[in-house]
Amino acid sequence: MHPIRSLLFIFLSVILCLHFANGQWTQINGPGIFVRNLTTISNGLGDTSLFASGSGVYFSTNGGTTWTAANNGLTDTDVRAFFTNGLNIYAGTMTGGVFLSTNNGSNWTAINNGIPTGTFITALTFTGTNIFAGTAAPGGVFRSSNNGSSWSQANNGMTYTNITAMTKNSVGVFVANSGGVFISTDQGSSWTGGYNGLQGGLIQSLAANSNYLYAGTTFSNVFISTNNGANWTAIHNGMPDSAYVNSLYATGTIVLAGTSRGVYLSFDNGNNWSNVNAGLSNNNIYSFILIGSSVFAAAGYGGIWHRPLSEMVTAVDNDQNLVRSYILAQNYPNPFNPSTKIQYSLPVRSSVRLVIYNVLGQVVKELINTEQQAGYQTVAWNANVASGMYFYRIIATSVDGSNKNFVETKKMLLLK
Numbered sequence: 001m002h003p004i005r006s007l008l009f010i011f012l013s014v015i016l017c018l019h020f021a022n023g024q025w026t027q028i029n030g031p032g033i034f035v036r037n038l039t040t041i042s043n044g045l046g047d048t049s050l051f052a053s054g055s056g057v058y059f060s061t062n063g064g065t066t067w068t069a070a071n072n073g074l075t076d077t078d079v080r081a082f083f084t085n086g087l088n089i090y091a092g093t094m095t096g097g098v099f100l101s102t103n104n105g106s107n108w109t110a111i112n113n114g115i116p117t118g119t120f121i122t123a124l125t126f127t128g129t130n131i132f133a134g135t136a137a138p139g140g141v142f143r144s145s146n147n148g149s150s151w152s153q154a155n156n157g158m159t160y161t162n163i164t165a166m167t168k169n170s171v172g173v174f175v176a177n178s179g180g181v182f183i184s185t186d187q188g189s190s191w192t193g194g195y196n197g198l199q200g201g202l203i204q205s206l207a208a209n210s211n212y213l214y215a216g217t218t219f220s221n222v223f224i225s226t227n228n229g230a231n232w233t234a235i236h237n238g239m240p241d242s243a244y245v246n247s248l249y250a251t252g253t254i255v256l257a258g259t260s261r262g263v264y265l266s267f268d269n270g271n272n273w274s275n276v277n278a279g280l281s282n283n284n285i286y287s288f289i290l291i292g293s294s295v296f297a298a299a300g301y302g303g304i305w306h307r308p309l310s311e312m313v314t315a316v317d318n319d320q321n322l323v324r325s326y327i328l329a330q331n332y333p334n335p336f337n338p339s340t341k342i343q344y345s346l347p348v349r350s351s352v353r354l355v356i357y358n359v360l361g362q363v364v365k366e367l368i369n370t371e372q373q374a375g376y377q378t379v380a381w382n383a384n385v386a387s388g389m390y391f392y393r394i395i396a397t398s399v400d401g402s403n404k405n406f407v408e409t410k411k412m413l414l415l416k
Helices: 003-022 309-320
Strands: 035-042 048-054 056-060 079-085 088-093 098-101 121-127 130-135 141-144 165-168 173-177 180-184 192-194 203-208 213-217 222-225 245-251 254-259 262-266 287-291 294-298 304-308 339-346 350-357 363-372 375-382 388-398 405-414
Touching: 035 079, 035 287, 035 294, 048 079, 048 294, 056 079, 079 121, 079 130, 088 121, 121 165, 121 173, 130 165, 130 173, 165 203, 173 203, 180 203, 213 245, 213 254, 245 287, 254 287, 262 309, 294 309, 304 309, 309 339, 339 350, 339 388, 350 375, 363 375
Parallel strands: 203 245
Antiparallel strands: 035 048, 048 056, 079 088, 088 098, 121 130, 130 141, 165 173, 173 180, 180 192, 203 213, 213 222, 245 254, 254 262, 287 294, 294 304, 339 375, 350 363, 350 388, 388 405
């Protein structure tokens, strides 16, 4: 195995085992800066770098054990927005505009042709061939169709131009400002939107999955839209009072909210929220990233924390003493060698089939094919196969007359 992959595999295996044993957040050895953003880059060979930004940019190739500064050419180190597109890394700063690195952060180049000097970049995203930069007023949104070589304003239809958050889905790009949430379905040429039911402070965060759009505000409010922002409904049952919702992360029916009072989890699309702060000593959470089966959280001067997503779901279910939905968790550890565990939950008695496939779609191993009671289930796989990417797929059908069906596929990586 490649030495870097070996170190990363060992580190992730150890921390994931510790998580499941302790059932709480664990702080990793952060870079010693104010951490606002987290992202990763993979070179396609199994080597993954974890990037942290806020007061400068730092990267780690061993899961956070050690960090290296990556600020050469970054003339403004107050990084407020951060994202990757392939092997390109983009950093949006407070006064220096946008910077690009094409060599894993070793060097940065300012790419501000068309963006006024001193512009405060508040958010970055991309869709198709276009990159979007959200700025503080009066700039609004800038768009680039050539990887940042040149930019032009794209504010047609917006009532306000102080951009506070951005996200995207398969329908379009979304931005938040003092006028509400706006959508563009034509790559930024025009925008429509407004408050449409949003209330309770300035919109701080946006997130989207395949079905829903979420917005978080400065007064503990979270809202959901099922029609791409045309209408919004408040969903803050269980959220704390008087807390900023700094960040949102959505995957499937699970939504995570990073607030000024810690992390809150919903596994029913935001209808109900639970505090999942066990072990977390710094409660001001600015952003999330999912790496394998673990959630990593940026906590400002509190550093970087991580905890398995499936363990948090289990903790909430145990608190409420019931399983509310079908869930297929990411296997752990992942990457693995040679064994791993797969956890899933059944809200009712179900007929369950769990199968491992290779990249050709061929069946490698049938792990489960039977009826099982409602609750949490865990199955182990001892992989006596070659290294590579594999997929596991669950098909569950209720047998209690409730007509519930669940199908989901996830991927995992065996490294020998």
